[in-house]
Amino acid sequence: MKKSLGARTLVFPTPAWLVGSYDGEGRPNAMAVAWGGVCCSHPPCIAVSLRKATHSYASIMERKAFTVSVPSEAYVREVDYFGIASGRDVDKFAATGLTPVRSTLVDAPYVGEFPMVVECRLLQTVEIGLHTQFIGEILDVKAEESVCDTQGAVDIGKVLPVVYAPDVRSYHGIGRTLGRAFSVGKGVGERGGKP
Amino acid sequence: MKKSLGARTLVFPTPAWLVGSYDGEGRPNAMAVAWGGVCCSHPPCIAVSLRKATHSYASIMERKAFTVSVPSEAYVREVDYFGIASGRDVDKFAATGLTPVRSTLVDAPYVGEFPMVVECRLLQTVEIGLHTQFIGEILDVKAEESVCDTQGAVDIGKVLPVVYAPDVRSYHGIGRTLGRAFSVGKGVGERGGKP
Numbered sequence: 001m002k003k004s005l006g007a008r009t010l011v012f013p014t015p016a017w018l019v020g021s022y023d024g025e026g027r028p029n030a031m032a033v034a035w036g037g038v039c040c041s042h043p044p045c046i047a048v049s050l051r052k053a054t055h056s057y058a059s060i061m062e063r064k065a066f067t068v069s070v071p072s073e074a075y076v077r078e079v080d081y082f083g084i085a086s087g088r089d090v091d092k093f094a095a096t097g098l099t100p101v102r103s104t105l106v107d108a109p110y111v112g113e114f115p116m117v118v119e120c121r122l123l124q125t126v127e128i129g130l131h132t133q134f135i136g137e138i139l140d141v142k143a144e145e146s147v148c149d150t151q152g153a154v155d156i157g158k159v160l161p162v163v164y165a166p167d168v169r170s171y172h173g174i175g176r177t178l179g180r181a182f183s184v185g186k187g188v189g190e191r192g193g194k195p
Numbered sequence: 196m197k198k199s200l201g202a203r204t205l206v207f208p209t210p211a212w213l214v215g216s217y218d219g220e221g222r223p224n225a226m227a228v229a230w231g232g233v234c235c236s237h238p239p240c241i242a243v244s245l246r247k248a249t250h251s252y253a254s255i256m257e258r259k260a261f262t263v264s265v266p267s268e269a270y271v272r273e274v275d276y277f278g279i280a281s282g283r284d285v286d287k288f289a290a291t292g293l294t295p296v297r298s299t300l301v302d303a304p305y306v307g308e309f310p311m312v313v314e315c316r317l318l319q320t321v322e323i324g325l326h327t328q329f330i331g332e333i334l335d336v337k338a339e340e341s342v343c344d345t346q347g348a349v350d351i352g353k354v355l356p357v358v359y360a361p362d363v364r365s366y367h368g369i370g371r372t373l374g375r376a377f378s379v380g381k382g383v384g385e386r387g388g389k390p
Contacts, residue, residue, distance in 0.1 A: 002312070002337040009239045010336045010349060011313050012265055012356035013210050013369065014232060037209060037232025038361065039244045040323040044204045047242065047328070049234045070207055076373040080380025095384030117197070118206050126321055128235040128330060133242070135323060141205045142197040154205060156360040156367060161207035163358060163369060165351040166233065169376040172351060174208065174358060175368030178271040182364060185275025189290030 009035075009166055016079050016162035016171060019048050020067040020100070020109045021059035028093055028100030028109035030069065031056045032083030034164040035131060044138040046118055049131035055087040060122060060134055065106035068136075070116035072160040073173045079162060080171070105139045115147045115159045204230075204361050211274050211357035211366060214243050215262040215295070215304045216254035223288055223295030223304035225264065226251045227278030229359040230326060239333040241313055244326035250282040255317060255329055260301035263331075265311040267355040268368045274357060275366070300334045310342045310354045 015037070020030040036048035046068060050057045060066045071079050078096045085092050093100045099112035103119045110117040120136025147158040156174060163172040178184075210232070215225040231243035241263060245252045255261045266274050273291045280287050288295045294307035298314045305312040315331025342353040351369060358367040373379075 002339055003343070005336045005338055005349070007239050007333050008336055009233045009236055009241075009333065011210075011212075011233060011241060011263060011311070012349075012351050012354055013208055013358050015206075015208050017206075035233045035235070037242070038204045038206060038230045039242065039321075039328050040230070040326040041204055041246075042325040043323075044202050045323055046204075046206060047232070047234065068206060073373050077379045077383055080374065080376055080378065081383035082380070084377060084380050085384060090384060092384070116205075116207070124321070124323070126234075126319070126330070128238075128240055128319070130237040131235040133234050133330075135321070135328075138202050138204065141200045141203055143200055144197055148198070153363050154200070154207075156207050156363065156365065159207055162373060163208050164376065168348050168351065169378075170351065171373040171376060171379070173370030173373055175370035178268050178357060178366040178368055179275065180365055181275055181359065182279060183275065184272045184366070185277070185279050188272055188276035189280060189285060189287070 012165055013163040014166050016071065016164040018069040018071065018079060018082050018111055019056060020069060021056050022063055022108060023055060023059045023087060024062060029055060029059060029087030030082050030092060030111065032079050034166055039135060045123060045135055046120060046138055047133050047135045049133045051131055063107040064122040065108040066120050066134065066136055067103055067108045067110040068118040069111035069114040070159060070161050071114050073162050075114065076162055076171050116143045116154065207360055208358040209361055211266065211359040213264040213266065213274060213277050213306055214251060215264060216251050217258055217303060218250060218254045218282060219257060224250060224254060224282030225277050225287060225306065227274050229361055234330060240318060240330055241315060241333055242328050242330045244328045246326055258302040259317040260303040261315050261329065261331055262298055262303045262305040263313040264306035264309040265354060265356050266309050268357055270309065271357055271366050311338045
C-alpha cells in the first residue's frame, strides 16, 4: 500500500558532484550539487541546477563554463563541506587541501584529487523557479588511469562515486553489480509473464 | 594522472527509472531512462530526457504528464526490458507482469510493484539535440509503507534503488551509508587543511 508524501524533491538515486567555476576575481570555487544529470547524448550534455543566491551562479553566468568533478567515497566529508560553505566567505579548496586544476578546454577549474571530471561549456540556461538549470556541453571526460580497466573503460567499482539521498539527506556508496544493461532484460517478455 | 576520454556521456552515478505515460490510444506504457534528475526545489521539479523517436515522447507531449517509478534492485531485469522494448510494438506491462496504476493526480500510469513513484505534470520542454528534456512539476511522491522508517521517512536501504553506469552500461545497487549530509563536512575547514 502506497502512502502520499506530498510534493517534494524525494527520489533516489541523485548524484553528489562538485561543480567548479572561477569567480569574478579569478578565484577557483566549487559547490556540491545533487540536482543534476545527463540530459542529452548528442551533443553530450549534462545539466546542473543552482540557486541564484549561490556564489557559483554568477561565476558560471560570466565564464560560460563549468566542470563536474566526481568524487570517490573517500572524499565524502570534503564534498559535504563544499555544500555547506560559500565561496563568497572562504577558499574551499584551501580549507580542504584539495587542488583546483585549471581546465585547458574550458574556463573553469576541477578537483585534481577526484577520479573523474567532466568539462563543460555553458550551452543553455533554463529558468525553472528557485533553481536555474545550467545545461553544459561535455567537451571532455577525464579519468585517472587507476580507475580504468585493462580495456581503458572507466570502472565504477574503482571510481566509487557517491550517491545522495535527498530529503533524508544521507550519502551512500555503490553496492554490488546487478547486471549488464541492454542484456539482463532480454527474454523477459518472451516468457509472457513475470520472470 | 588523468587521461582524456573524449566528449561523451560518461559520469557516475545516473539513475535507472521508468517513465510512465498513456499513449494516443490510452494504453499504459513506460520506458527506462538514465538521463534525468531533480532540477528545482521550488516548485519541486524533476527532468527526464527522451529522444523524439520514442513512443513515450508523443505520449507525454499529448497528455502533458508523466510519472517516474523508482525500481528496487529486485526488478533490474524488468527495468532493462523496459529500455529494450518499445511500447509501439508490445505491451511492456503485460510482458513483464507489472501493474500499470492510474495516477489520480496526473494523466499517466506508474508501476504498482515499485516502492516509490513521483507524479508529474509537464511544466516545460527544452530542446537540446538528440534528446528533448521534459521538466515535470512533482505533484506528489508516493511510497510503500514497507520502505518507510518508524518516523515516516523513506529509507533508501529499504527502497534499494538502482544506479546506472552509462558508457560501461551496467546496473548497480546502493552500498554502505557514508554519512549525514550537511553534517559530516562540518569542521573540515576549521583544521585548515586536508582532514
